[in-house]
Amino acid sequence: MRHKKRLLTPGPTPLPEEVRLTLAMDMIHHRKPGFKAVLSEIQEGLKDLFGTSQPVIPLASSGTGAMCAAVTNLFRPKEQVLIIEGGKFGERWGEIASFNHLDTVVVTVPWGKAVSRKHVEKAFAQYPDIKGVFVQASETSTGVLHPVRELAELTRDKDVMLVVDGISAVGVSPCPMDEWGLDALLTGSQKGLMLPPGLSFIALSERAWDRVAKVKPKDFYFNLAGEKAKIRDNQTLFTPAINLLMGLHTSLVILRERGLEEIYRKQWALTQLVRTGVRRLGLELLAKEHYTWGLTSVRLPAGVDGQRVLAAAAQEYGVVMAGGQGRLKGRIVRIGHMGHVDFGDLLAGLYALERALCACGGHSGARDFLEQGMRAYESALAEYKGGMSHV
Amino acid sequence: MRHKKRLLTPGPTPLPEEVRLTLAMDMIHHRKPGFKAVLSEIQEGLKDLFGTSQPVIPLASSGTGAMCAAVTNLFRPKEQVLIIEGGKFGERWGEIASFNHLDTVVVTVPWGKAVSRKHVEKAFAQYPDIKGVFVQASETSTGVLHPVRELAELTRDKDVMLVVDGISAVGVSPCPMDEWGLDALLTGSQKGLMLPPGLSFIALSERAWDRVAKVKPKDFYFNLAGEKAKIRDNQTLFTPAINLLMGLHTSLVILRERGLEEIYRKQWALTQLVRTGVRRLGLELLAKEHYTWGLTSVRLPAGVDGQRVLAAAAQEYGVVMAGGQGRLKGRIVRIGHMGHVDFGDLLAGLYALERALCACGGHSGARDFLEQGMRAYESALAEYKGGMSHV
Numbered sequence: 001m002r003h004k005k006r007l008l009t010p011g012p013t014p015l016p017e018e019v020r021l022t023l024a025m026d027m028i029h030h031r032k033p034g035f036k037a038v039l040s041e042i043q044e045g046l047k048d049l050f051g052t053s054q055p056v057i058p059l060a061s062s063g064t065g066a067m068c069a070a071v072t073n074l075f076r077p078k079e080q081v082l083i084i085e086g087g088k089f090g091e092r093w094g095e096i097a098s099f100n101h102l103d104t105v106v107v108t109v110p111w112g113k114a115v116s117r118k119h120v121e122k123a124f125a126q127y128p129d130i131k132g133v134f135v136q137a138s139e140t141s142t143g144v145l146h147p148v149r150e151l152a153e154l155t156r157d158k159d160v161m162l163v164v165d166g167i168s169a170v171g172v173s174p175c176p177m178d179e180w181g182l183d184a185l186l187t188g189s190q191k192g193l194m195l196p197p198g199l200s201f202i203a204l205s206e207r208a209w210d211r212v213a214k215v216k217p218k219d220f221y222f223n224l225a226g227e228k229a230k231i232r233d234n235q236t237l238f239t240p241a242i243n244l245l246m247g248l249h250t251s252l253v254i255l256r257e258r259g260l261e262e263i264y265r266k267q268w269a270l271t272q273l274v275r276t277g278v279r280r281l282g283l284e285l286l287a288k289e290h291y292t293w294g295l296t297s298v299r300l301p302a303g304v305d306g307q308r309v310l311a312a313a314a315q316e317y318g319v320v321m322a323g324g325q326g327r328l329k330g331r332i333v334r335i336g337h338m339g340h341v342d343f344g345d346l347l348a349g350l351y352a353l354e355r356a357l358c359a360c361g362g363h364s365g366a367r368d369f370l371e372q373g374m375r376a377y378e379s380a381l382a383e384y385k386g387g388m389s390h391v
Numbered sequence: 392m393r394h395k396k397r398l399l400t401p402g403p404t405p406l407p408e409e410v411r412l413t414l415a416m417d418m419i420h421h422r423k424p425g426f427k428a429v430l431s432e433i434q435e436g437l438k439d440l441f442g443t444s445q446p447v448i449p450l451a452s453s454g455t456g457a458m459c460a461a462v463t464n465l466f467r468p469k470e471q472v473l474i475i476e477g478g479k480f481g482e483r484w485g486e487i488a489s490f491n492h493l494d495t496v497v498v499t500v501p502w503g504k505a506v507s508r509k510h511v512e513k514a515f516a517q518y519p520d521i522k523g524v525f526v527q528a529s530e531t532s533t534g535v536l537h538p539v540r541e542l543a544e545l546t547r548d549k550d551v552m553l554v555v556d557g558i559s560a561v562g563v564s565p566c567p568m569d570e571w572g573l574d575a576l577l578t579g580s581q582k583g584l585m586l587p588p589g590l591s592f593i594a595l596s597e598r599a600w601d602r603v604a605k606v607k608p609k610d611f612y613f614n615l616a617g618e619k620a621k622i623r624d625n626q627t628l629f630t631p632a633i634n635l636l637m638g639l640h641t642s643l644v645i646l647r648e649r650g651l652e653e654i655y656r657k658q659w660a661l662t663q664l665v666r667t668g669v670r671r672l673g674l675e676l677l678a679k680e681h682y683t684w685g686l687t688s689v690r691l692p693a694g695v696d697g698q699r700v701l702a703a704a705a706q707e708y709g710v711v712m713a714g715g716q717g718r719l720k721g722r723i724v725r726i727g728h729m730g731h732v733d734f735g736d737l738l739a740g741l742y743a744l745e746r747a748l749c750a751c752g753g754h755s756g757a758r759d760f761l762e763q764g765m766r767a768y769e770s771a772l773a774e775y776k777g778g779m780s781h782v
Contacts, residue, residue, distance in 0.1 A: 005417075012418040012633055023634060024415035026396075027403040027587060029711055060589050061612065062451045062629040068612045099611045190630065196418060198451050198589045198632030220490040221452065221459045222612070238453040239581065241589030241632070242403060243414060320420055 003318025008349045010140050010168055010295035010322060012190040012197055013339025015247075019194055022250040023243050030242055036234035038249050043231065045252030046201060048260070050185055051176030056203040057227045058248075060241040063167045063188030066200035068096055069222035070163045070184045073212050074132060074204075077101035081132040082123050084115045088141035088326040089165060093134035105130060111142050111328060112297070114290035117150045124154065132161040137169035137185075138292035141325045143334065145173065145292045149180045156181035161208055167191060170201075171255065172267050172294035172338045183208040189244060191294065192263075194251045194339045199244045261386045267293040269380035270337045270346060277350040277373030278335075280366045281357075286332055294338030297324075298353070299331065301362050306330040308360045309353070316359070317352035343377055394709025399740045401531050401559055401686035401713055403581040403588055404730025406638075410585055413641040414634050421633055427625035429640050434622065436643030437592060439651070441576055442567030447594040448618045449639075451632040454558045454579030457591035459487055460613035461554050461575045464603050465523060465595075468492035472523040473514050475506045479532035479717040480556060484525035496521060502533050502719060503688070505681035508541045515545065523552040528560035528576075532716045534678045534688035534725065536564065540571045547572035552599055558582060561592075562646065563658050563685035563729045574599040580635060582685065583654075585642045585730040590635045652777045658684040660771035661728045661737060668741040668764030669726075671757045672748075677723055685729030688715075689744070690722065692753050697721040700747045707750070708743035734768055 007014050015023075028035055046056035059065055071093075075081060081102050083094040086109030097104045105127050109115045115135065124130060133155055137148050148164050155162040161183040169175045170185065171192025177185045182205065189199035204212065204224065212225050226237045255263065274296040275285060286297035300306050306323045307330060313319045324332040335349055347370055354369065366372075398405050406414075419426055437447035450456055462484075466472060472493050474485040477500030488495045496518050500506045506526065515521060524546055528539050539555050546553040552574040560566045561576065562583025568576045573596065580590035595603065595615065603616050617628045646654065665687040666676060677688035691697050697714045698721060704710045715723040726740055738761055745760065757763075 005419075007418055007420060009420045011630070012420065015417055020415040020417065024411040026406055026411065027398055027581070028396075029398060029400045029403065029713070030588075031713075032705075032711065060451070060453045060456070062631070064629040065451070065612050096611045099609045101609075188630070190418070190633075196632065196634035197421075197630045198635055218490045218492075220487045221456050238455040239402070239579070239588045240453070241587065241635075242581075243587035244589055244632075244635075314423075320423065322420070322422075 006319045006345050006348055008319055008321050008336045008341065008345060010334050010336035010338070011188070013194060013336060014341060015196070016194055016251065016254055016340045018254060019247045019250050023196070023247045025243065025246060027242060030240050031235070035242070038246065039234040042245060042249055042252060045256060049171055049255065050203045052178045052203045054203050054205065055228055055231050056201050057224055057231060058236065058240065058245065059200045059202065059222065060198065060238065061200050062197055063186065063200045064092065065222060066186035066188070066202045067092065067165060069202055069219065069224055070186060071096045071100050071102070072219040072222060073217045073224045074161055074163065074184065074208060074215060075102055076215055078103055079131045080105060080127060080129045081134060082107060082120065082127070082130050084109065084133065084135040084146060086113060086115060086142065086144060087111050087136065087139035089136050089139055089167070091326065093165070097134065112144060112286040114144050114146050117147065117154065120151060120154055130160055132163055134163045135165070137164050137166045137175050138172065138294060140168040140295065141328065143287045143292050143295045143297035145290045147290065148175065148182060152181040161211060168292060168294045168338065171263065173292065174264055177203060189248065192338050193248065194254070195244060195247050198241050199248065264293070265381060265384040265386065267338065268384050269377045270341070270343065271296065272380035273343060273346055273373040273377035274335055274337055274350065276376035277369045280369035280372045281354055282363060282366065295334050295336045298333045298335065300333060304357065304360050304362050306333060309333060309356045312356035312359045313352040316355065317348065319349050319352035321349065321353070343374065347373070397710045397736050397739055399710055399712050399727050399732065399736060401725050401727035401729070402579070404585060404727060405732060406587070407585055407642065407645055407731045409645065410638045410641050414587070414638045416634065416637060418633060421631050422626070426633070429637065430625040433636060433640055433643060436647060440562055440646065441594045443569045443594045445594050445596065446619055446622050447592050448615055448622060449627065449631065449636065450591045450593065450613065451589065451629065452591050453588055454577065454591045455483065456613060457577035457579070457593045458483065458556060460593055460610065460615055461577060462487045462491050462493070463610040463613060464608045464615045465552055465554065465575065465599060465606065466493055467606050469494055470522045471496060471518060471520045472525060473498060473511070473518070473521050475500065475524065475526040475537060477504060477506060477533065477535060477537070478502050478527065478530035480527050480530055480558070482717065484556070488525065503535060503677040505535050505537050508538065508545065511542055511545055521551055523554055525554045526556070528555050528557045528566050529563065529683035529685065531559040531686065532719065534683050534686050536681045536683045538681065539566065539573060543572040552602060559683060559685045559729065562654065564683065565655055568594060580639065583729050584639065585645070586635060586638050589632050590639065655684070656772060656775040656777065658729065659775050660768045661732070661734065662687065663771040664734060664737050664764045664768035665726055665728055665741065667767035668760045671760035671763045672745055673754060673757065686725050686727045689724045689726065691724060695748065695751050695753050697724060699751045700724060703747035703750045704743040707746065708739065710740050710743035712740065712744070734765065738764070
């Protein structure tokens, strides 16, 4: 049977129709007044989303490009930095830092757990020369939410930059940069922003910009000081990804209409839907406590082949989910529920997961996992208090 | 009056409807078989376009990103390289090389002229340690075509890499990489490929790949050896710009249907249309001899303000052209005629240019510049011989 496709991967996420139609518009030139007005409105929308009064720099790159920009613009070779490594993207921070000759101290966290404040305090005590901390707000490979707000309490009064990869957090769960005291926050276009991949964004705190001025980075493409000077005039240093930025302009209008707190409320409720449904199926969640609001990682029962489960869900029910990355390859299923995804998509997703598991020698499942998921969703919607209390 | 918009800038260029509709398609996941099949077909199309049997690496970046990739992947700090600098993008080669601590020897060419073989021979004699030559096939800031084929005759038997920025040449005028013996050829998506900006592409010769293996570059984002290993499996190292690559798949189908020689014939004829029309208007062409086939730079009469001319053409006739860059700012108009542009667009463009010039205190113009332009176009179409004889 030819099914309607449902993309439930933790990036890319489905696109709203308005965004898709904007992406289809013919080209305009990027050095003319019309596009400058678009860039100006985009700046306002991105500042709201990041919770910052600082400029948010758009880059024509994947999210990894913005990660590279943070490393090369904020630190000099041989400076010591702390890497929080509890997943594939934590590992990536370490790789980028090593490539750029930083002296890395690594705090290893079991994949599926969040780093604790104590771990980081201990590292600071042991390595007083640490000048930066690299962490994921949301580790997309595991579905864990690291406590960046608490980490900022440790770094904001020290000469230590807190650099936060917000790739599956920005526009998904609260991460107000200025209020929390983050020094760098970055994201990609293909998650909460409901766009195709190809754009990344990074904002720096005032003291982080001071550091860039001192470091005098020699990264020609990821030149944040150069971009900052240009964005003041609503331009970019190099030819921008015009249609993706036009699409961003549209998606920011949609996000603003919904309101940030409403978006977080929905994300929180969708997360409860999936977690309850999965538990009701007798499956184990990878992230038990500190879980992200944009994806849910599910451990597969022993002996079940993850690739087969994903293929069955896609072929038989049109539901495309993601597998594990790195050391979790084949051992988990990741269900994405950020961006343009709603409860109906997730009901289809849970049903497809259950059927695929059965087809692959998993278990028979509970009979009421969909209803229980929806009850959890409705309760979460009603009880959500906002104010970031759920982090 | 509200006019139909006509984008006649040398990038971005207008998009064919099929490409625009593809850009509007909803997201698919980049690690699944469907997208791998697309990447595989894209490889075949790009190899044809570049004239190479080597892989063509797609990058999520502007064209400048691919320029950075060439510099950081092919050379070690302190190696001596020759920069051909006859425009803003020649200058950019020099800036990127200096940022990356290469020892640069610069051959300066007047903006509007092509480098000569003799210049380069002289530099080789004077600086025997030169390990690379950086040049534009087509210098987009002036509209000059540098003789890269002749330069390759000088480098191919030496231990010297010829690195060619083909940003406004690939898919516009012949530049067959393997046949000519270029060591690196790169381009961006927003010119001959008829796509929005946001993608770049680079291919290396066999001996250039050997050099990468020796250099062991430490560029995390622009990691060509890493991308080459991935592209064999129809994947990319980082999240690719999915919708732009889907659009590329469509534009490559269109280009293949037309055939490369037919595309070059049309580009050659459009160039004759514009050059003849402009001359007939009594205006001076910036590039007298070695001109590109995708844009034409026109000198403005003394005392005429370039910004006013461009604004008048856009406001009164809907025709968007580009001004000069760098030292040519305000002194020239650049008419783009690559990508999804035809003779009708250029008739409108020439007419708008003439009217705008008159409105800005230029001259009254000839009466038959449109007809003369079309006669030149028809003759060029009929007489075009192919086989790259017009370079």
